[in-house]
Amino acid sequence: MTPPPAASVADMIRPVPAVADSDVNRDILAVMDRPTMPYWLLLGFLVVFVHSAGAVWVYQVYKGLGIAGYAHPIFWGVYIVTFVFWVGIAHAGTLISAILYLFRSKWRNAINRSAAAMTIFAVLTAAQFLGIHVGRIWKSYFILPYPNQRGLWVNFKSPLVWDTFAISTYGTISALFLFVGLIPDFAIARDRSTGWRKVLYTALALGWEGKSKQWKAWNRTVLHLSGLCTPLVLSVHSVVSWDFAMSIVPTWHATIFAPYFVAGAIFSGFAMVLTMMIPVRRIYGLEAYITDYHFDNMAKFILLTSLIVGYSYLMEFFIAWYSGNEFEQTAWWYRVFGPYWISTWTMLICNTVIPQVFWFKRARVHVPTVFAVSIFVNIGMWFERYVIIVIGLSHEYNPAVWGIYTPQPAELMILAGSFGFFAMFFVIFIKLFPVIAVAEMKELAIHKKSHAHEGAH
Amino acid sequence: MPLLLGVFETPNKVVEVVGRLRSRGYQDLDVFSPAPFPEVEDALIDKPSRVRLWTLIGGLAGVTTGFAMTIWMSYDWKIVVGGKALASIPPYVIIGFELTILFGGLLTLVGLAVHAGLPHGRFGKNDVGYSARFSAEDFGLTVRCKERDVAEVDALLRAFSAKEVSLVEP
Secondary structure, three states: OOOOOOOHHHHHHHHEEEEOHHHHHHHHHHHOOOOOOHHHHHHHHHHHHHHHOOOOHHHHHHHHHOOOOOOOOOOOOHHHHHHHHHHHHHHHHHHHHHHHHOOOOHHHHHHHHHHOOOOOOOOHHHHHHHHHOOOOOOHHHHOOOOOOOOOOOOOOOHHHHHHHHHHHHHHHHHHHHHHHHHHHHHHHHHHHOOOOHHHHHHHHHHOOOOEEEHHHHHHHHOOOOOOHHHHHHHHHHHHHHHEEEEEOOOOOOOOHHHHHHHHHHHHHHHHHHHHHHHHHHHHHOOOOOOHHHHHHHHHHHHHHHHHHHHHHHHHHHHHHHHOHHHHHHHHHHHHHHHHHHHHHHHHHHHHHHHHHHOOOOHHHHHHHHHHHHHHHHHHHHHHHHHHHHHHHEEEEOOOOHHHOOOOOOHHHHHHHHHHHHHHHHHHHHHOOOOOOOOHHHHHHHHHHHHHHHHHHH | OEEEEEEEOOOHHHHHHHHHHHOOOOOOEEEOOOOOHHHHHHHHHOOOOOHHHHHHHHHHHHHHHHHHHHHHHHHHHHOOOOOOOOHHHHHHHHHHHHHHHHHHHHHHHHHHHHHOOOOOOOOOOOOOOOOOOOOOEEEEEEOOHHHHHHHHHHHHHHHHHOOOEEEOOO
């Protein structure tokens, strides 16, 4: 059936049903309304920016990894740092959509959609860095166990192979989780759109009508996916941490790495959700849905994970001192007072000192403060990975393999491009899909209405 | 047989009227609900969803595949490290675990499709009685009954505070 013509994108979403529409539908779908000129300018800028970084990457493929700062003894640099950073960012989405679902924390409803979308975009961004890092991108598939004429398989004892399985499973399951959550919302958008949007949402809604058997199966599906995602989210960054911890490099070979990385991932992920959602909330007037209560809770999570991360830092230093092992002690001394001291102190201050402001409720609900802290945490967590990876490699046991690494312009451009890539997807997402889970918010609204009715009787 | 549609504002009323209708012998009922309300779903469907079976089958298939693949490949292409077993189970637990989750998740999605009946209906066509108000905040209860029972069902729906009752299919 040909959909009726629409004069503009706004006309496609605006038709009002015969019966008064729900406020929740109207407010949240309004975000998908006609893109304004500033929106197009921002999107255009991001597209150009990402392509510029892409051009640098093409140049790197042509010239070789020499244009990155890789030099003996450091062959893991900004690209691996950025890979770990983005995998970490992904974690808050799953924590909010899966773990908080299992805990029946209803406050998650306002932020779970955007956080889950960020998970996908962050995993996509991270995955690219593996390809960028290996240099010969066309050989990336060597990491997969595929039948080949040489009759050989991958080495399943390698953490890099574990990582491939962990990240691809994480990306797939997160995308699936996001899609399942979106099905009822696609139906809501379908019922209120015309033109190409109607066709798109009709296809994506799969004929959803909110029938009992549909909700029953949906509820069970969300529950099971949450159950599957909970150990998954804890395992993914553990596996990433084992990329380092399985080696014998001083400062890497530590059993604390898995929980330390997971806490750091949640810490940085929550910060990124705040960094992205605070402007969206302001621009699209979603103050009624994302409230002080949400900021308060998220800030508490940031404070908690900051304390875990801070404890891990202290414990690493303590164990180095307590071990009485000269190599271990020298490596840790070098981390704080060596040539990379700026990175280390940036990490320590941003991740452990600044978030302490969240002990005070006034700071937790003061949006500019929350936004500023979230930016500091993002910076601090990128530096944390830089400190772990680069300083560890630059000062191993043997003085013959000591060296200094300096990030090169190509790496910094690609790093900056990754932020553009992530932001570009998010900016497209908010105009195509409901940025807040409409059906789940409505569940809360209807419960509230029911209680009011009962009270009235 | 005629199909009646009652429109309700709150899930509690739907639960009550569904209970009454079922006790009166009306079994061909369905509800269009704007959001997930387990109490409404449980009022209509007694058994828990069988999606869980799909998750279980997927998980078992995943863990089996994970271990079988890693162990078989270790013996097919031998990486001999002096004195060590060719197949080393502890690292393979990670692959087994990841595939448990992957297959479990994928089959859960298949379970959703099977048990929710998705994709549903013809492209762009909704079931009789469905309208955009049921993706707003109203609940729609459809009852299929014999012609002689229409008056009774209509009265019952109204008795439980239906905002509107209409005969959507004569």
